[in-house]
Amino acid sequence: MSLVDRIPYAKFIGMEVDRDQEGLLCRLPFRDEIVGNARLPAVHGGVIGAFLEMTAFLGLMDEDEGGRVPKPINFSIDYLRSAGAAETRGRAEIVKLGRRIANVRVVAWQDDPERPVAAGIGNFRL
């Protein structure tokens, strides 16, 4: 069973997780159910935020050898571009993995990693 299958909300938004040489690559395929603005169309900002937070969470789970379940303390999101009708991808970077606290940075993009749609940073309690 994959990591995502164990998290009901990750399934709810239709997230998928791959692994490549750089580590975990999270993917959020475009579906009508995650749209916030149907006219543009654009993915709901809340879903983009949740995707970033889930990417951070999964990145931490993957990195932490103790198998601890991280609990979010706070999460901050900058919306850089509207996320259109395309797959969104995200990758987490563990800035610090401490004994009790972890700090994680996440970037999400669609076609071009150089043109991010959103960036997030959060603190988690381990």
Added chain:
Amino acid sequence: MAQPFDRRRTFCNPPAMSETYAVEAIFGEDRREFVENVPHCLELGMRNVSVGPGTATMMIPYRDDLLGDRARGVVFGGVITTLLDQAGGAATLCSLPELVTIATLDLRVDYLRAAEPGCDLYGMAEVYKRTHSVAFVRGKAWDRDPDDPFAHLTATFMLGSSALEHPLKQVVQEQTS
């Protein structure tokens, strides 16, 4: 004279945002207009509780498929982001003298505690300052008691993010004609 302190309010009373509000005609309780044109809100079963001058309260009924931690029965934090983003956006629209399109610029959620398993989730946001181009918003989310929130929101929304007409404009026009 200073306003007497009212402990039912977590935040200080925000100043009046405007003399008139573009969506004043649809201020009130259970305003479906603030969720029904947003596909993801319908998917979540999100409902509007109420809207007023520069403020909005939304609700997501509890459901198992929103869990982030199945063992603890805790809803994933990102669900709260969606709830508070939607409340913040609605509060922003409700603060405007003239309707324009808006976009979330940035948003931060502090998770004060885990939401209680099995509880519906409430989120409230209010605009505490608005300039020509930006609305500054704060909010909170709770399960049983608004005075015991489990999350806190700080966000900014950009005003006039596109030249398109806001879909609520037509709703308000129909309401007032």
